[in-house]
Amino acid sequence: MEFTLLDNGTDSLKKAKQSIEQFEALHREHSYHHLKDAIIFLNHGIEILLKHILSKRNESLIFTDLKVYMDAKKHLKGMPPKVKGFGIHLDRNKPTVFDVPANKIGNKKLTTVTLREALERVELLCDIDIPEDFRNAVFVVNEYRNDLTHHSIKLTAADEDKLITVLKTLYDNTLDFFEQHIPGIMEKIDDKRFELTQAEWEEIQREMQEFYHERAMSDLSEDDFR
Template sequence: MKFTLIDNGADSLKSAYENIEKLDELLEGGQHRIKDAVIFLNHGVEILLKLILKKHSPSLMFEKIPFYMDAKKKLKHDTTAKNVFDIDKSLKTVSLLEALKRVEFLCDIEIPESLNASILYVNGIRNQVMHYEVDLSDDESSRLVSKLKFCYEESVKFLEMHIENLSTIIEDSRFEITHEDYEDQEAEIYAEMQYEMEREAYLEDMHYEMQREMREEQEAHEQEMMESMYTDSHHR
C-alpha cells in the first residue's frame, strides 16, 4: 500500500463528495453521512494544503521546523529509514489552522475569506465529532449541509489552482475491484480473445477457399485452352 499526499487528500475529498451527494437522496437517517462528510472534507483539505506547503518547502509541513531539519540531516546517513518519521517518531505536521496561515503568509497564496471561514466552520464541527458530541437543531443541520456543499466546491476550486489535475484525480479516487468483478473481466477478455481467434481462423479459411477456387478456375481455363488447341490441330 502506498498513499501519497495527493492520493490521500483526493481520496478523502471523493468520500466527502459521495456523502454530501447522498444526503440529497435521503429523507431520514443521514446523520452518519453528515458526520463522514465533515471528517473527510476536513481531512482532505488539510492534507492538500500540506501538499501545497510541501511544494514550496517540505519543512513548512512540520510544526517544529528545527526538529524536522535535524531528522532530515540524520536521514541522509541512515540507509534503513524511509522518511523523517522513521528517524524521529515525535515529529508532527501542522494543524489545519496552521496550514491555512502558512499557505497564505509563507507561500503568499491568498485564500478567499469566504472559503477560509467555511473551512474553519467545518473544522469546528469536526472537532466536536472527533472529541465529544454534536447536538444540532434541524435548522442548524440544514445550515451545516449547505456549508459542506459550499466548502467542498470552493475548496476544490481553490486547490486545483495549485495542484495539477486535481479534479481528475478526485474523480478517479476510491477505485476498487472485487474478486467477482475481476473474474467477470477475465471472462470478457477471454471471450474477446476467443472471438478474435475464431474470426481470424474464419478469415484464413475464407482466404484459402478463395485461393482454391481461383486455382481451380485457372486450371479449368487452362484445360479448356489446351483442349481447344488440340481440337484445332486435329481438324487441320
C-alpha cells in the first residue's frame, strides 16, 4: 500500500470531525477522550496538509535543516532498492531520505518542520495568503494540542463549549482553505460544514481577536515599552 501526505492529512481531518460529533452526542463524562482526539487529529491533519502543499512545490521545504536534507539526497543516489519497510512506492522500491543512515549525514537527525513553521513557509515561500481567522484558530488549537501532549489542560464546562465552537469553526475554515490550494481534496473528505449560530460565530471572532492581541503583546520585548 501507499499512504501519502494527502491521505494521511485527510484521514486525520475525517477523524477530527467524527470526534467532535461524538463528543457532542455523548454524555460529557463519557466523551472527554473524543474532545482530546478532536484537538490532536485536527492539529495533525492541518500540519500534514500544509506539508503536502510544501512538498508539491519542493520536497526540501518540509525539512527543518536544508543542509542535512541535501546530504541525505546526495547519499540516497547510491542506495540500492528497498525490499521491505516504510517508504516503498507502489511502482518502484526506491528508498527515501529517511532511509539514509545517520552516519552518512553527520549523525544528525532528519526532521520536518512544525505546524507553525509549515504555516509560515506556505505563506512566505509559496506566496499563499493565510486568512487571519484561520491562522489564529490554528494557533489556539496548536496550543491546546501542545498542552495535551507535553503537560495537561483543565477546562470548565464553559471552556469546553468555547473550545468545541473553536474546533468547529477551524474545521470549516480548514476545508475552505485547503479546497482552494489542494485540487480534489473535497473528494477525500466529508465536506459538510458545521452550522454555527450568529451568536457563536460572533463569540469565536472575539475569542480569536483576543488571542491575536495577547500573542502580539507577548511577542513584544521590554524595550518596546521604554
